[in-house]
Amino acid sequence: MWKKISASALALSIAVSGxxxxxxxxxxxxxxxxxxxxxxxxxxxxxxxxxxxKTVKFTDVPDSLKPYIxxxxxxxxxxxxxGKKFKPNANITREEAxxxxxNAIQDGKTYPEDILKKYKDINSAKKENLDELAKAIxxxxxxxxxxxxxxxxxxxxxxxxxxxxxxxxKEYKSTVSLRIxxxxxxxxxxxxxxxxxxxxxxxLGLVKVATLIKNAREENSNSxxxxxxxxxxxxxxxxxxxxxxxxxxxxxxxSITAMExxxxxxxxxxxxxxxxxxxxxxxxxxxxxxxxxxxNIRDASxxxxxxxxxxxxxxxxxxxxxxxxxxxVGVTGIVPPQILNWDKSHLLxxxxxxxxxxxxxxxxxxxxxxxxxxxxxxxxxxxxxxTHTVGEEDVTYLLxxxxxxxAIISGHAHGVFPGKVDDTLTGVDTEKGTMNGVPVxxxxxxxxxxxxxxxTLEEKGEEWEVVAxxxxxREIAKDSSDVDQALAAAVEEAHEGTIEYVRQPVGKxxxxxxxxxxxxxxxxxxxxxxNAQSLYVQQKIKGTEFENLPVLSAGAPFKAGTRSxxxxxxxxxxxxxxxKNVADLYLYDNTLAILKVTGAxxxxxxxxxxxxxxxxxxxxxxxxxxxxxxxxxxxYDVIDGVTYEIDVTQPAKYDASGNVVNEGAERIxxxxxxxxxxxxxxxxIVATNNYRANGSFPGVRNASHIEVYxxxxxxxxxxxxxxxxxxxxxxxxxxxxxxxxxxxxxxxESSKKAVxxxxxxxxxxxxxDGTDGFGKYSIK
Numbered sequence: 001m002w003k004k005i006s007a008s009a010l011a012l013s014i015a016v017s018g019x020x021x022x023x024x025x026x027x028x029x030x031x032x033x034x035x036x037x038x039x040x041x042x043x044x045x046x047x048x049x050x051x052x053x054k055t056v057k058f059t060d061v062p063d064s065l066k067p068y069i070x071x072x073x074x075x076x077x078x079x080x081x082x083g084k085k086f087k088p089n090a091n092i093t094r095e096e097a098x099x100x101x102x103n104a105i106q107d108g109k110t111y112p113e114d115i116l117k118k119y120k121d122i123n124s125a126k127k128e129n130l131d132e133l134a135k136a137i138x139x140x141x142x143x144x145x146x147x148x149x150x151x152x153x154x155x156x157x158x159x160x161x162x163x164x165x166x167x168x169x170k171e172y173k174s175t176v177s178l179r180i181x182x183x184x185x186x187x188x189x190x191x192x193x194x195x196x197x198x199x200x201x202x203x204l205g206l207v208k209v210a211t212l213i214k215n216a217r218e219e220n221s222n223s224x225x226x227x228x229x230x231x232x233x234x235x236x237x238x239x240x241x242x243x244x245x246x247x248x249x250x251x252x253x254x255s256i257t258a259m260e261x262x263x264x265x266x267x268x269x270x271x272x273x274x275x276x277x278x279x280x281x282x283x284x285x286x287x288x289x290x291x292x293x294x295x296n297i298r299d300a301s302x303x304x305x306x307x308x309x310x311x312x313x314x315x316x317x318x319x320x321x322x323x324x325x326x327x328x329v330g331v332t333g334i335v336p337p338q339i340l341n342w343d344k345s346h347l348l349x350x351x352x353x354x355x356x357x358x359x360x361x362x363x364x365x366x367x368x369x370x371x372x373x374x375x376x377x378x379x380x381x382x383x384x385x386x387t388h389t390v391g392e393e394d395v396t397y398l399l400x401x402x403x404x405x406x407a408i409i410s411g412h413a414h415g416v417f418p419g420k421v422d423d424t425l426t427g428v429d430t431e432k433g434t435m436n437g438v439p440v441x442x443x444x445x446x447x448x449x450x451x452x453x454x455x456t457l458e459e460k461g462e463e464w465e466v467v468a469x470x471x472x473x474r475e476i477a478k479d480s481s482d483v484d485q486a487l488a489a490a491v492e493e494a495h496e497g498t499i500e501y502v503r504q505p506v507g508k509x510x511x512x513x514x515x516x517x518x519x520x521x522x523x524x525x526x527x528x529x530x531n532a533q534s535l536y537v538q539q540k541i542k543g544t545e546f547e548n549l550p551v552l553s554a555g556a557p558f559k560a561g562t563r564s565x566x567x568x569x570x571x572x573x574x575x576x577x578x579x580k581n582v583a584d585l586y587l588y589d590n591t592l593a594i595l596k597v598t599g600a601x602x603x604x605x606x607x608x609x610x611x612x613x614x615x616x617x618x619x620x621x622x623x624x625x626x627x628x629x630x631x632x633x634x635x636y637d638v639i640d641g642v643t644y645e646i647d648v649t650q651p652a653k654y655d656a657s658g659n660v661v662n663e664g665a666e667r668i669x670x671x672x673x674x675x676x677x678x679x680x681x682x683x684x685i686v687a688t689n690n691y692r693a694n695g696s697f698p699g700v701r702n703a704s705h706i707e708v709y710x711x712x713x714x715x716x717x718x719x720x721x722x723x724x725x726x727x728x729x730x731x732x733x734x735x736x737x738x739x740x741x742x743x744x745x746x747x748x749e750s751s752k753k754a755v756x757x758x759x760x761x762x763x764x765x766x767x768x769d770g771t772d773g774f775g776k777y778s779i780k
Contacts, residue, residue, distance in 0.1 A: 033156045036065055036088030038097060039072040041161070045169055046104070048075075049322035058086035071322065076103035095125060095133070095152035097161065098142045101168045102132035106175050106320060108456040108468020111135045121149045141167035174459045175320045175467075178327060179223040180376060181216055182441050182451035183209060184411030185270065186227070187234025189446040190258045191495050192483055195236040195502050196570075196584035200480065203567070204446035206258055208476040210484035212450040213262055216474070220454070222317040224329060225262065228411040229270025229380040231255045232284055234446075236583045237498040239714075242276050245497050253284045254494040261490050264290045265313050268333025268378035269297075270412065275589050277346040293333045293378065296359035298352045306351055309363050312370050319459075327457065327464055330372030332363050335380045336393040336412065344694035345591070345708040356381060356395045357388055357402065364404040373464040374406045374455065382413030383421060383442070396442075397425055400435035406466045407439050407453045414445035416473055433471030441471045449473040502580035507721035509577050513585070513729045515570040516754030517764065518557035519612060519627055519636060520779055522736070524729035525570050525585055529555040530640040532720035533687035533713065537594055540709065546596065546685050550673070552641035553687040554605070558587045560633035561750060566773035569751050577721055586714045593693035596705035600680040603668055605637065605699030606644060610667040611652040612636040618649045618741040626748040626779065631656045637697075639686065640734055642678060644671040647738040658698055669738055689713050740780060749774040 043050070053066030061069055065088060072078045077100040080086065111134040116122045125133055133152075136142035141164055144150045156164075183206070192205030202208070217223045232238055232255050241253060252260075259267065269292060273281055285292055295309040310332040317327050334356040340347055360377055367375055382394030396410040410417065417440055418433035427436040433453075434440065441451030456468040476482060488495075515525040530553035541547050559570045572581045597605070612631040616624050626648065635656070646667050653665040671678045683704075690708045692700060721727055740746060747767065752775035755766040763780040770776035 031158045032091050033097070033158055033161045034089050035078060035086070035092045036061075036069075038092045038100075038156070038161070039078055039088075040065065040068045041165065042077055042101065042104075043068045043071050045165055046172060047321050051322075056086075057084075059084055061086050061088055072100075075320075076100065091155040093152065094150070094154050094156050094160070095129060097156050097164060098136040098152075099129045099132040101141065101164065102135040102139075104168075104320070105135065105139065105171055106177060106456055107458075108470070109135075111138045119144055119148055119150045121151065125150075125152050139167075139171045141171065174323070176317050176325070176327060176457040176464060177220055177222055177320075178315075178317065178329075178374065178455045178457055179216065179220040180407050180409070180451075180453040180455065181213055181223055181225045182228060182378075182409035182443055182453070183226075183447070184228030184380070184409060184443050184451070185230045185414055185445045186255070186447050187230055187272070187445070188232060188238035188255060189235055190237065190254055190491050191488060192447075192480060193495065193499075195498060196580055198499070198502065198580050202477070202479055204448055205476070205483070206262075206447045207483045207487045208480075209447045209450050210262055210487050211482035212474050212476065214484070216450065216452055222315070222327075224265045224313060224315055224376075226331065226376065226378055226409055227259060227264055227267040228378045228409045228443075229268050229333070229335065230272045230411065231259070231267070231270070232281075233272040233275050233589060234587075235498075236502045236580065237494060239583070239589055240498045240501050241494060242280060242589070243712075244501055245494070247280075247283055249283075250287065252287045254491040256284065256288045257490050258487060260289055261487050265315075266291050266293055266311055266331045266378075268292065268380055269294050269307070269335050270380045271336055271339045271342060273335075274339050274343040274346055277343075278350060293331055294335060295332045295363045296334045296337070296354040296356055298354065300350050300352050303352075309359075310367050312367065312372055325464075328371045328373050330364075330367030330370065330375045331378065332360060332367065332375070333378035333380065334359055334395070337391045338393050341694045341696060342691050345690055355390045356392075357398050358390070360399055360402055360405070364402065368404060371463075373457065374466055375404050376407045376409070377402075377405055379408050379410045380412050381410065382415070383410065383417065383425065385422070386424060386426070396440060397435055400427075400438040400440060405438055407455060407469060407471075408435075408441075409451055409453075410440055410442040413442065415442050416444045416449060417442040418471060418473060434469065439469035439471035441473055443473055444475075447476065449475050502578060502583060504579050505576050506579060506582065506718050507577045507724065508726040509572065509574055510726055510728050511574050511730070512757065513570065513572040513581075514754070514757050515557050515559050516750045516757050517759070517762075518560050519633060520737075520748055520764070521759065521762065522638065522731040522733045523557065524731050526555040526557060526638050527640070527731045528720070528727065528729060529553075529586060529713070529717060530638070530687075532717040533592060534640070535720055535723075536592055536711070536716040537685065537687040540592075541594070541685060546594070546705075549596070549683055549685045550641065551685045551687060552602065552639050554637045554639045554692065556609075556635065556637050557633045559584070561774065562633050564629075564772055566751055566775075569754075571753070577727075579718065582714055582717050582721070586717055588689075588691070588713075590689035590691050590713050591709055592711050592713055592716060593688050593690045593706065593708040595686045595688060595693055595700060595703040597684055597686055597699060597703050598680060599671075599673070599678040599682045599684065601699040601702045602639060602642060602678065602684060602686070603671055603680070603699070604702070605686075605697060606639060606646075606668045606671070607653045607666070608658060608698040609635065609637045609639075610646050610648075611654050611656060613646065613648045613652070613667075615651050616648045616740065616744055616746055618744060621743045621745055623745045623747055626746050628652075628656070635697075637688075637692070638735060640732065641684075642671060642673050643675075643734045645669050645736055645738040649738075649741070654698055658696055737779075745778070746780070747776055747778050749776055751775060
């Protein structure tokens with residue numbers, strides 16, 4: 001190893017030129033640095049803990065140097081030339097040394113390469129090194145010669161290396177690369193299996209995400225794993241464990257078993273966690289060996305938090321110097337306040353729900369006082385908008401503006417971020433995966449993706465501070481090669497029990513049932529639901545004060561390409577009907593409900609539903625999209641028992657949230673009951689579900705009486721099919737579009753498979769490919 005140059009010589013060199021401005025004649029007088037010398041000197045100066053060196057297989061490296069080379073390769077301090085030879089005695093160039101040291105500074109920053117343009121010989125540099133050279137120059141440990149050259153191909157001289165190393169060490173700080181992994185909206189899709197189609201599916205499944213988790217942890221052992229909620233409901237497996245193979249005291253729910261197998265560090269609660277009531281929720285989660293957090297649900301009686309508002313996870317990590325240290329990660333979570341409406345029958349009088357943004361703002365100082373170095377928010381909430389309205393549903397973007405938030409796992413909307421967002425959201429960097437500088441992930445639905453957030457922390461005295469962060473989403477493989485077989489085995493009993501359950505026959509259908517056109521035609525898949533609901537309610541109100549009131553029935557298309565998924569449709573072939581088919585017709589574990597409303601309320605209810613359609617310009621012959629994709633298909637209620645037309649040339653009265661946007665607008669025309677114009681003052685009973693009954697739909701919110709029954713809508717459909725033995729799935733055509741202008745070129749999208757199911761004599765025509773895997777159709 002070389003001798004250190006004297007302090008006076010060092011000072012003189014710095015005074016004359018900085019790192020590189022010693023002339024070449026002087027450089028020739030000093031010894032040159034070898035690759036082995038460079039590695040050992042840098043690692044020693046950084047104070048990094050060495051490994052054993054056993055991973056180094058180079059045949060030309062002495063055992064004493066192997067631990068240094070092992071660490072240097074890990075930190076990308078040195079370029080490996082061949083597979084068998086390291087060449088420790090070969091000289092190292094100025095370019096190699098500067099790039100290696102720049103690699104060691106993991107500050108998460110981007111340095112503009114324009115700074116390189118002033119050097120006449122920059123074209124001699126390797127293109128892949130330009131970003132690191134820009135970093136080295138920007139940080140000041142590479143300054144070049146007085147003739148505006150860098151002489152990157154020159155061999156590094158000892159005196160230059162001393163200066164380079166000294167300046168590097170001024171910039172080098174101990175850092176930690178912390179990885180946050182996130183899942184959301186698994187909805188009991190633990191296996192890669194579609195229980196509705198009764199077949200394996202490689203587009204979903206936590207058993208596939210498990211492999212992504214394993215790989216991400218291998219890349220960075222400083223990893224934490226969190227779930228963002230909606231884990232225990234959503235497929236027949238969830239229904240099976242809740243109602244058929246009921247959990248016993250001490251028995252683990254398969255979702256908990258899966259999360260324990262994957263070693264989750266914490267989770268929050270999604271809105272669907274409350275579908276089965278608080279007692280069931282407690283029974284599911286009291287067996288978990290990891291914490292659940294929620295900061296905005298309170299006990300209605302005491303006002304205290306219903307669940308732990310946050311937890312501090314102490315994570316032992318290895319820093320950039322190879323030393324072990326502990327990072328304190330504060331984790332909190334929120335759920336939409338709308339659960340009070342969606343599951344009113346389970347929650348009324350038992351809990352209250354605070355505004356999500358205000359709840360997070362409240363607990364952040366508490367986590368900071370507990371020593372949290374990093375704060376992660378599990379936001380079971382969509383991205384939302386830029387304006388805060390107290391009690392709103394989707395607030396993730398707003399949470400990215402809350403001081404102290406370092407990372408957010410989002411969900412609820414079943415979307416993917418980083419990805420396309422509304423143009424009104426400013427401060428969004430989809431390349432880095434950040435909102436207002438905060439890394440955010442939304443990892444799809446049903447186990448389609450894994451969210452990965454990478455944070456860089458710097459040591460600040462005795463604490464750590466997040467200085468940079470990025471996010472990405474990783475998609476599961478398209479085949480079964482990534483299935484974690486051990487996880488599959490862990491939930492095999494529940495999985496096989498569910499399959500046996502959904503295969504139980506309940507009746508027959510004389511024709512195919514599908515939802516391909518459920519948004520544009522009166523549809524059999526909805527008709528079956530509304531018929532079953534009507535029959536159930538008529539029996540329930542016998543002998544009550546409502547017995548003589550006319551019964552209407554409301555149903556909506558649940559699977560209609562929802563949220564940009566061209567495979568998300570119901571299709572049941574003619575023949576035997578099993579429970580799996582009924583579950584495909586009616587996805588949710590809703591219970592039946594009735595509302596007493598007036599004819600005027602029925603009209604407003606339908607005006608709200610008609611917001612699903614864009615306004616069609618009757619004077620234009622340009623192509624116009626009929627479906628408003630911002631409007632959820634499950635909010636498009638068809639009401640049977642009355643007849644009506646929808647005039648889409650008129651503006652919508654309500655937006656997708658039920659707010660009046662065009663006062664006086666009327667899309668619902670020719671609304672009749674028993675062939676006569678509806679009496680706006682007449683009272684009706686409307687059969688629906690608890691979700692709609694407890695919501696704030698126009699018309700619904702005016703109901704003078706609401707009653708929620710304990711029986712599931714799905715069970716009512718099963719009973720209806722069993723009673724009829726064979727059903728004829730045909731719609732009664734109680735609604736249609738008002739006549740469209742002859743010149744109007746109106747189109748909509750549905751599954752490409754729908755081309756084989758276009759109803760005979762309909763005014764629908766297949767046009768070809770649509771967007772994102774959909775097919776495009778016209779309607780006259």
